Amino acid sequence: MKTTSLSKGTSRLEERRRAQQGRTAHGDERRQELIQTAYRLIAEKGVGGLRTRDVAALVGINTATLHYYFPTKEHLLQAVAQQLGYAFTTSPAPGTSAGDGANTPSEQMEAYFASLAYQLRTTPERFVVMNELFFAASRDERLAGALEVDTHWQAYLNSILEEGVKQGSFRSDLNVEQTALTIIAFCKGLPLLQSQPDSLDKIITSFKNWFFSMTATAIEKRTSSRHKRE
Amino acid sequence: MKTTSLSKGTSRLEERRRAQQGRTAHGDERRQELIQTAYRLIAEKGVGGLRTRDVAALVGINTATLHYYFPTKEHLLQAVAQQLGYAFTTSPAPGTSAGDGANTPSEQMEAYFASLAYQLRTTPERFVVMNELFFAASRDERLAGALEVDTHWQAYLNSILEEGVKQGSFRSDLNVEQTALTIIAFCKGLPLLQSQPDSLDKIITSFKNWFFSMTATAIEKRTSSRHKRE
Amino acid sequence: MKTTSLSKGTSRLEERRRAQQGRTAHGDERRQELIQTAYRLIAEKGVGGLRTRDVAALVGINTATLHYYFPTKEHLLQAVAQQLGYAFTTSPAPGTSAGDGANTPSEQMEAYFASLAYQLRTTPERFVVMNELFFAASRDERLAGALEVDTHWQAYLNSILEEGVKQGSFRSDLNVEQTALTIIAFCKGLPLLQSQPDSLDKIITSFKNWFFSMTATAIEKRTSSRHKRE
Amino acid sequence: MKTTSLSKGTSRLEERRRAQQGRTAHGDERRQELIQTAYRLIAEKGVGGLRTRDVAALVGINTATLHYYFPTKEHLLQAVAQQLGYAFTTSPAPGTSAGDGANTPSEQMEAYFASLAYQLRTTPERFVVMNELFFAASRDERLAGALEVDTHWQAYLNSILEEGVKQGSFRSDLNVEQTALTIIAFCKGLPLLQSQPDSLDKIITSFKNWFFSMTATAIEKRTSSRHKRE
DNA sequence: TATGAATGAGTGTTCATTCAT
DNA sequence: CATGAATGAACACTCATTCAT
Structure with a gap:
């Protein structure tokens, strides 16, 4: 665990104290x-x-x-933020293998959305906490430093999407970054909806279909196949 | 400091009414x-x-x-929440006429996304405040009652989408509610992105394309026409 | 009473708040x-x-x-320091008229030492508080600003000594500033003595004699006349 | 940061003694x-x-x-106080031989004032610490017990002055105790002056002249000889 | 309407001290 | 000898709220 010390007003004495801990x-x-x-x-x-x-x-x-x-309270907050950053892309839905390089990018994204739905059902607080910390971070630089959720998150999606483009399962002219950000924006906004948690599943499915129909090399095929499941 | 405003202008009629109270x-x-x-x-x-x-x-x-x-502080908060609810769907981008029944639903949605981009650029705090209040509301029932942003918002989108379906400009099997919620989720998540505000425009455009390609009766036509602009 | 506001970290909001008080x-x-x-x-x-x-x-x-x-606690401290500064040269021993321009400088100094002895007997805490604040001020600039005891004190002694030199009651080659500071140093050190308060009177008398014998135009005359009283 | 020292150097004998304890x-x-x-x-x-x-x-x-x-913290304070008591009269200005019985009392006092000026220049903190501890002691009996600076100090000055009286270099009617206390009071007050440290030298010289002119058997002689130097 | 004064219940933080290991 | 962990008792300061005027 990296030592979180980005405080500024610490005197040399203070430093010496902590160093010995x-x-x-x-x-x-x-x-x-x-x-x-x-x-x-x-x-x-x-x-x-x-x-x-x-x-x-x-x-x-x-x-x-x-x-x-x-x-300091803030040091505690930083620690929470830091751990949250790591936790966010590392707990896929059980049974699926999101994150495994074994699958195709399409399957990975499929698994990702499944995991998202799963997490929203089982650990919705994670999103709440993330957003809470995000707001706090927007007013506190030191917190912002510790909270790198977006960085990890975007990197994760980027890698899948790029791989998908390379392998030909996603459109070759896909703007990877914009797509990733669009997904993240959607994910962040989801728990902010004032609707019943039951409907979240459906909304995710809906959004997933949008995603695949827009990114898939062969639009028609995927879109139609999706519609049946819905 | 730019004066941010969410007032709506009290008419003289209203004044008289209040005076009697x-x-x-x-x-x-x-x-x-x-x-x-x-x-x-x-x-x-x-x-x-x-x-x-x-x-x-x-x-x-x-x-x-x-x-x-x-x-009480909360009464003040409620008042803010209440006004925010109205303000959210009533200030389209200047020059456009979102909300006007004069246009086609497709044009309305087009205008809506334009307005969204415009508002995110000019009054990003509005989204911040909304989310802030939303979080506060999730812990305070009384606030939740006053904060009906989602209700208004969803009703607004629903009406456009339904009209679009009726007029045939949107797919007949479109799930209006899910679509509306997906858009709202995306909108809510947008200002939570830790990215530069410049890139927001592009992301909105990207999402808009998704929307139109998924909802349009004739997918191919709209998609291709969009791609040119992008 | 001058408004003591030499704090630094106050935001504009804070300022506005206080201004209205x-x-x-x-x-x-x-x-x-x-x-x-x-x-x-x-x-x-x-x-x-x-x-x-x-x-x-x-x-x-x-x-x-x-x-x-x-x-803030410090604002309170500042207020105490400020008042102390004024109080220090304005309460002569009752019956004497130190500070009055009616007397000769020699008599004024005589009265001053009498007042000193009187104050040390009646309000010794004043010296304690002064020294306490002085120490605190040496570690806090803001306090130092409010604590201008020395300034007032020295100015007061300077004026008497200068007048005395002018009138010819004190040696013409008297270094006014050094003399004033010597007296102040002695006064400040007095209450720091670990001896019985009774002996303070004698020490003051002793010091007074030193003062007069060193500053008087006719040394012999004053010294001898002093010795009789002692 | 200059290493300030008030240690005295433990002899081997002492070490052995302690070891047994x-x-x-x-x-x-x-x-x-x-x-x-x-x-x-x-x-x-x-x-x-x-x-x-x-x-x-x-x-x-x-x-x-x-x-x-x-x-206890106080035990530590006591230890500091104790050592300070010894250190105060034992470090004369280098080159001078204050404390040596070889010189005449007048020379000793001369050396003493020189040493005072030297110490105020080189180790002003010593006076600060002394006064600090003195204040603390005035509220804590146990500390007061350990802090015997004045006792040592006065004894030291007394011995010189008495010897001077005996040898005829100081006035025979000199009140030794009062004189010693006057000097101590002045010394204690000196570092409390809010003036530049440069001027302290002059003030000490000024005070020294007072001292010699008042205590010397032949007042006129010393005074005049002093004036030349000043 | 408006305000100066007052307050209860916190709020994060500090510090000398203790103790099992 | 030495330390990591733990704590009670403070401590300065905050804030929404109340009330007489």
């Missing part, structure tokens, strides 16, 4: 516990509603102890 | 001023960063006076 | 009460031992109310 | 290191600004380890 197995566990709890609370009450007291209380430690692990 | 014209101005200022501050600092003190100070009144107009 | 008679009384109480507590526990809680409690108000009058 | 040479070094560091930090941030954490960090040990050597 060793890492134990127990300590890292606590760290994780705190991050997880903060994550859960952000999902519940939002970043603005997050209280260090609550995090500490839920973990069962003193507030001061929390500050032993995270000198 | 014990509300003076001056009082309503103050009310509006406060709402506007709150709106601006939410755009800047987020709902969580909104301070009644700041709102009052910017308007030039005492904090206590603010509470005369809005007994 | 009017001054009432009642408010100014409270202000004074708080300053006095802070002064007393500094005398007791030192600047480092000053707690806003204690100040508020002694005055009988909520801690938050204290912050209504003084946005 | 359960104190190792290494332990004593650490002890000294901690005291020195505390001393330096007091000079920088004042007694109130001293943090055990900082002391430990600068020495390179854990805070808990510091408490092994000094069970």
Whole structure:
């Protein structure tokens, strides 16, 4: 784990203090516990509603102890943001193998949308937390640094799309970046919909069809085959 | 600092009505001023960063006076939410006539996307505030009640799409609701993208093409005609 | 009373807030009460031992109310420092008329030393507080700005000494500034002595004799006349 | 950063002694290191600004380890105070031989003032720390016990002055105690002056002249001889 | 309408100190 | 000897809200 230290006002004394702080197995566990709890609370009450007291209380430690692990609320937030960045493209729907290089890009995208639907059903808070952190980051540079969800996300989609273009399963004139961003925008907006979670599945399917019909080399074929499933 | 506005202009009729309810014209101005200022501050600092003190100070009144107009911070928030709901579908790009029944549904949607791009360029805070309020609403029922953006929004898109289906310019088997929601999801996610605002235009164009190619009765024609412009 | 506002990190919003704060008679009384109480507590526990809680409690108000009058602990400290600066040369021993232009400079200095002895006996905390604030100021520029004791003090002594030189009661080659600073140094060091307060009188007398014997035009005459009193 | 030192150098004999008491040479070094560091930090941030954490960090040990050597912050403070007491009269200006019984008392006093000026120039923090500790001591009896600067100081001056009176170089009716205290008061007040350190030299010279003109058996002679130098 | 004054309930953070290992 | 972990008790400061005037 990269040491998150992008704070600015730290004196040399402060630095020296922290540098000496060793890492134990127990300590890292606590760290994780705190991050997880903060994550859960952000999902519940939002970043603005997050209280260090609550995090500490839920973990069962003193507030001061929390500050032993995270000198500042923001450091905690950064840790949450950082972990979220990694978590976002690494947990595909079970049974599918999104991310595996074994499949064709088309199948990968298919799996990706399936995974998206799955995650929206099982861990919708992940999207909530991401958006919460994103908003917080837009007002705090230091948080923005730690929150690289989009970077990872876009890179992931880019690689699939490019591969698809190369292999001929996607249109050769496909603008990879724009497509990736369009998908991300859609994904980010999805959990912001004030509609029942049940309808999300359908909307994803609908969007998926749009995607395939627009990117597929042979538009007609894919579109028609999709329509049957819908 | 550009003055962002979501006011709609109180007619004289309205003034008279309010006056009979014990509300003076001056009082309503103050009310509006406060709402506007709150709106601006939410755009800047987020709902969580909104301070009644700041709102009052910017308007030039005492904090206590603010509470005369809005007994609670939440009442103020509700007022902002309410106005936002109306404002969202009523300010098309200048020169276009989105919303006018005079045009064909296809042209209306075309205008809609143009308006979207225009608004994202000129008043991006509106989307920020909307999302901010949405998050706040997800934790506060009373706010949720006041924030009916989605309702208005979806109704607006539904009406266009349905008319389009009726007139034959959109596919007859088009699932109007799903399509509307897909568009809304995309729109909501757009301002959450961590990319340069310049690229938003392109992404919108890209999405617009998807939309038309999927909904148009004659796919081939529209798609090809689009591609030329792009 | 000059408005003490030499803070740096205040946003425009903050400024606007404070600017609107009017001054009432009642408010100014409270202000004074708080300053006095802070002064007393500094005398007791030192600047480092000053707690806003204690100040508020002694005055009988909520801690938050204290912050209504003084946005920061330091603003309170500044107010104390400022008042101390004025108070230091304006309260002569009763019965004497130090500061009056009616007397000769020699008599004024005589009265000054008498006043010094008197003040050390009656309000020794004043010196303690002054030194406390001085130390605090040496680590805080903003405090230093408000604490102009030395400036006032030196100006006061300078004027007397200069007048004395002009009138011929003090040596014509007297270095006024050095003499003033020597006296101030002595005065500042006095309350730092770990000896019984009773002996302070004698030491002051001793120092006074030094002063007069060194500054008097006719050394022999004054010295001998002094010795009789001692 | 210039290394300020108030250590005195532990002899081997001392080491052996301590070792028998359960104190190792290494332990004593650490002890000294901690005291020195505390001393330096007091000079920088004042007694109130001293943090055990900082002391430990600068020495390179854990805070808990510091408490092994000094069970309480106050014990550490006491140790600093104690060492300061000794250090205050034992480091004369190099080249002079203040403290040596070989010279006449007048020369000793001359050397003393020279040393004072020298110390104020080279190690002004010593005076700062002394005053800091003095203030702290005035609120803490235990510290006061350890801080016997004045006792040592006065004893030192007394011995010189008494010897001078005996030898006839100082006035026979000189009140030794009062004179010593006057000098100490002046010395203590000196570093509290808000003036440029350059002017301190002149003020000391000025005061020295006062001293000699008042104490010398033949006033006229010394005074005139002084004036030439000034 | 408007305000100065006042407040309760937090809010993140600090710090000397303790203790098992 | 040394340390990582933990904590109680503060601490300055914030903020929405209330109320007499």
